[in-house]
Amino acid sequence: xxxxxxxxxxxxxxxxxxxxxxxxxxxxxxxxxxxxxxxxxxxxxxxxxxxxxxxxxxxxxxxxx
Amino acid sequence: xxxxxxxxxxxxxxxxxxxxxxxxxxxxxxxxxxxxxxxxxxxxxxxxxxxxxxxxxxxxxxxxxxxxxxxxxxxxxxxxxxxxxxxxxxxxxxxxxxxxxxxxxxxxxxxxxxxxxxxxxxxxxxxxxxxxxxxxxxxxxxxxxxxxxxxxxxxxxxx
Numbered sequence: 001x002x003x004x005x006x007x008x009x010x011x012x013x014x015x016x017x018x019x020x021x022x023x024x025x026x027x028x029x030x031x032x033x034x035x036x037x038x039x040x041x042x043x044x045x046x047x048x049x050x051x052x053x054x055x056x057x058x059x060x061x062x063x064x065x
Numbered sequence: 066x067x068x069x070x071x072x073x074x075x076x077x078x079x080x081x082x083x084x085x086x087x088x089x090x091x092x093x094x095x096x097x098x099x100x101x102x103x104x105x106x107x108x109x110x111x112x113x114x115x116x117x118x119x120x121x122x123x124x125x126x127x128x129x130x131x132x133x134x135x136x137x138x139x140x141x142x143x144x145x146x147x148x149x150x151x152x153x154x155x156x157x158x159x160x161x162x163x164x165x166x167x168x169x170x171x172x173x174x175x176x177x178x179x180x181x182x183x184x185x186x187x188x189x190x191x192x193x194x195x196x197x198x199x200x201x202x203x204x205x206x207x208x209x210x211x212x213x214x215x216x217x218x219x220x221x222x223x224x
Contacts, residue, residue, distance in 0.1 A: 029221035037218045044214050055115050055209030058202055062101070 091188065098199075099134075100191040105183065108152075108190060110212040111173035112197075113159070117166050118204040121158055124170070127200040134192040147193055151185040152177040156197060172197050173215055 094100045118124050121142060128137070128145070135149030144157040153176040160169040172194065178185040201208040 026221070033219045033221055040217075040219075044216065047214055052213075053211060055113070055211040058114070058198060058208040058210045059206050061210065062198070062202065 094188065094192070098195075100188060100195050103191060103194075107194070108174040108177055108184060109215055109217070111171055111215050112194070113211050113213055114170045114172070114201050114208055115210075116168060116170065116201050116205045116208040118168065118170075118201065118208075119166070121168075123204060124156075124200060127203055128196060131196050131200055131203075134196060135189060149186060149189045149193060151180075152190050152193075154190075154193060170201075171213075 091100070095102065125145065133147070135147050135152075138146050138148060144155060147154040147156070152174055154172065154174045156170060156172045158168055159171050162168070174190060177190065184190055198210070201210075
């Protein structure tokens, strides 16, 4: 294998690894999104069954800070 | 060896300097009253204001007087759409009781990007919400506020 071919081989390997990592990362992110959205939906449903809190005074909220 | 040590010290120094500068900027905005300290996930809940502000136009005018910190568009009679860097929000009239003049208005972030452990433009979002809250307070000091959970989904994009 010549010097030029070796470089080409190295760049090719890097490109393949990069693309694989990109695909794995993307699939991983999508899976995380799905789990996160399902967990949020469950939490929202649980919260929806609780009675709503009465409104508080906006002025008091600012006074507290 | 010493190059590695110096590089690490310089990197830490730059990190500390950026952190201190950012903290100072946030403190200055808090002192000016442009932002307030909020819960880390505040954008995940909408705010519902029960207020006697008169007309919806008065609210828009007060917001403009206070200075909306981002673009405001689609100003219809009942809804204002805000569009900032890395976020979008809306303020709309949910209900209005004609005899008492009391209205229910909702403010919610509709889109936002996250970055690190917080929102990509946390300061901009905080400034907008603070401006909206101040507008209601200015028009009606007895404004009541409650929160409600937003129905939203997380989505990653490739780039």
